[in-house]
Amino acid sequence: MRLVIMPDPTSATQLAASAVMSLLSSRDRPVLGLATGRTMEGVYRDLCKSHDRDEIDFSKTTTFNLDEYVGLSSSDPESYRHYMQDHLFDHVNIAPDATHLPDGTAENLDAECASYEAAIARSGGIDLQLLGIGETGHIGFNEPPSAFDTRTRCVTLTPTTRQQNAAMFGGDPAKVPEHALTMGVGTILEARQLLLLALGDGKAAIVARALEGEVGPEISASAIRLHARCTVILDEASASLLSPETLESAKIHRGS
Ligand code: GLP
Numbered sequence: 147m148r149l150v151i152m153p154d155p156t157s158a159t160q161l162a163a164s165a166v167m168s169l170l171s172s173r174d175r176p177v178l179g180l181a182t183g184r185t186m187e188g189v190y191r192d193l194c195k196s197h198d199r200d201e202i203d204f205s206k207t208t209t210f211n212l213d214e215y216v217g218l219s220s221s222d223p224e225s226y227r228h229y230m231q232d233h234l235f236d237h238v239n240i241a242p243d244a245t246h247l248p249d250g251t252a253e254n255l256d257a258e259c260a261s262y263e264a265a266i267a268r269s270g271g272i273d274l275q276l277l278g279i280g281e282t283g284h285i286g287f288n289e290p291p292s293a294f295d296t297r298t299r300c301v302t303l304t305p306t307t308r309q310q311n312a313a314m315f316g317g318d319p320a321k322v323p324e325h326a327l328t329m330g331v332g333t334i335l336e337a338r339q340l341l342l343l344a345l346g347d348g349k350a351a352i353v354a355r356a357l358e359g360e361v362g363p364e365i366s367a368s369a370i371r372l373h374a375r376c377t378v379i380l381d382e383a384s385a386s387l388l389s390p391e392t393l394e395s396a397k398i399h400r401g402s
Pocket of ligand 1: 185186279287307311
């Protein structure tokens, strides 16, 4: 695992966006795994700006998002499909049928999950998977416990996660759907490269647990430590509870 600590959220976000840009310029047909959440908003903002400056081309890119709420349609402003259209897809030259999210309104959710896995496999697999981290230590919506061989499936969200995401639902956790479809930990680990971004002191405790605690299903983000090509980008605030030993192994960029 490569750990990079940047002085502030802006520079950490820019570094994550530049990793996506490198992938897009180095592959003929890049397959990008995307994440949602507030952490990723700046990454997509940076990518849109680069696209406006003609620095990146999405025309040959295929994307797969990590997750989607069950019961929310694409027109629902709280759906992750809506989030992706709003923050990225509507602003860049990506082919609409090359963007994939699990369909949380499918009649048969198990069949939808199986067909999502099949679509990822047909694309040749994900080159670079972006990841955020939730308060429960989840990647995607892999709530504790999530075995490391789990595949795309329907999960029940924990009260902590519904509380964490309530802001997007008018502040009311009861309005956050109880279930979601998510790539499994096993699905995520199959991506050729992982990039986890965490920002702010609110993430410091869970980042320390994920990077220094036991590797296991109670913190699905700890699974990334088993991946051969994984980069974790933090700002100083989210890195503030890491031990001196971990910091020693990190590449630290100091602010001026
Ligand atoms: C949601 C998403 C995760 C994301 C997490 C962090 O629960 N399913 O993929 O990483 O939130 O969100 P935020 O970036 O808003 O802190």
